[in-house]
Amino acid sequence: MSSIFGKNLKLSIFGESHGPAIGVVLDGLPSGILLDSEKISQEMARRRPSKGPHSTKRQESDLVEILSGVHRGRTTGTPLCAMIKNRDAHSVDYGDIERLARPGHADYSGFVRYKGFNDIRGGGHFSGRLTAPLVFAGAVAQHILDEQDITIGSHIDTIQDMKDIGFDKAGVTREQLLALRTMDIPVNDLSCREAYLEIIEEARMATDSVGGIIETAVVGLPPGLGSPIFNNVEANLSAMLFSIPAVKGIEFGEGFGITTLRGSQANDAFYMDSETIKTQTNNNGGINGGITNGMPVVFRVAIKPTSSIALEQDTVDIRTMENAKLKVRGRHDACIVPRAVPVIEAATAFVLCDMLIGQFGLEAFCEGSHEP
Numbered sequence: 001m002s003s004i005f006g007k008n009l010k011l012s013i014f015g016e017s018h019g020p021a022i023g024v025v026l027d028g029l030p031s032g033i034l035l036d037s038e039k040i041s042q043e044m045a046r047r048r049p050s051k052g053p054h055s056t057k058r059q060e061s062d063l064v065e066i067l068s069g070v071h072r073g074r075t076t077g078t079p080l081c082a083m084i085k086n087r088d089a090h091s092v093d094y095g096d097i098e099r100l101a102r103p104g105h106a107d108y109s110g111f112v113r114y115k116g117f118n119d120i121r122g123g124g125h126f127s128g129r130l131t132a133p134l135v136f137a138g139a140v141a142q143h144i145l146d147e148q149d150i151t152i153g154s155h156i157d158t159i160q161d162m163k164d165i166g167f168d169k170a171g172v173t174r175e176q177l178l179a180l181r182t183m184d185i186p187v188n189d190l191s192c193r194e195a196y197l198e199i200i201e202e203a204r205m206a207t208d209s210v211g212g213i214i215e216t217a218v219v220g221l222p223p224g225l226g227s228p229i230f231n232n233v234e235a236n237l238s239a240m241l242f243s244i245p246a247v248k249g250i251e252f253g254e255g256f257g258i259t260t261l262r263g264s265q266a267n268d269a270f271y272m273d274s275e276t277i278k279t280q281t282n283n284n285g286g287i288n289g290g291i292t293n294g295m296p297v298v299f300r301v302a303i304k305p306t307s308s309i310a311l312e313q314d315t316v317d318i319r320t321m322e323n324a325k326l327k328v329r330g331r332h333d334a335c336i337v338p339r340a341v342p343v344i345e346a347a348t349a350f351v352l353c354d355m356l357i358g359q360f361g362l363e364a365f366c367e368g369s370h371e372p
Contacts, residue, residue: 138346
């Protein structure tokens, strides 16, 4: 297996959900980037469970211990290794899944792939717990994007069948995205927050779960980033975003909805705004031919309902190869969509940072970044 992602900026994630620790190695970072520990802590806090009843009762502090690659608060340019210790694991809750595969999880596929040697406690390396080091990596990458005035933000577009007001794809602003990043349930229509929480609570009371859609926008990207065919923006983002547990779909701009339009409606007509070329609409999500066109990059990600539910489900005993029943024990979110928001943004930040370094070189991000 490989847990390495990236071409110029490389990321490797290690650890298991109930192991001693999880962590990340970042290789290829520019030197001299000043890391803001407060900003990093804020991003880690966004991913942690909330105090609400809908969220898992597993409470990890997610304190990041940087082992290498940073000196006097700035990146050295050598591999940055960071570790997050697991302190609140209840492995006893996972005794049954040594043999009873949980529906919706990777228990069976992982058992086959690794011949039964994989760590099943808390999902092991398949667990959403592994998104914590990804959020740290994204927070580091965002420091580089901040120097280029590139901003990423998201709102929860839907929970089950309840829908928020979508982004104005051609007019979404940096200020709007920054405001969303301060919300526990980021929405454009504030009334949706309570409606979402109601839906989640109803699912929790029924010992069930719900999913939803996250809409993300990136503003400040220069036109011309990316390449056609294999190294294009959509392909790279999709590859990373689909590595996040529970992601089941991605669409850019109007996505599948663009199929209901005629070409005359779907095409984004160009116009001059002072000395800048813009498009009147943004149905293509800021990307043409796999390359950014200077408009906001906008995409939506589908998050499935949490697989771990307390309802009795049909399964198979993979040791005896017999039909069986299973009630999942443990501490789980009734809806992971709110906690997935910073993960989506972190993955986006990492991919864009990797592509920017590859296209413009490390020196573009080192210049003026430090004073020895």
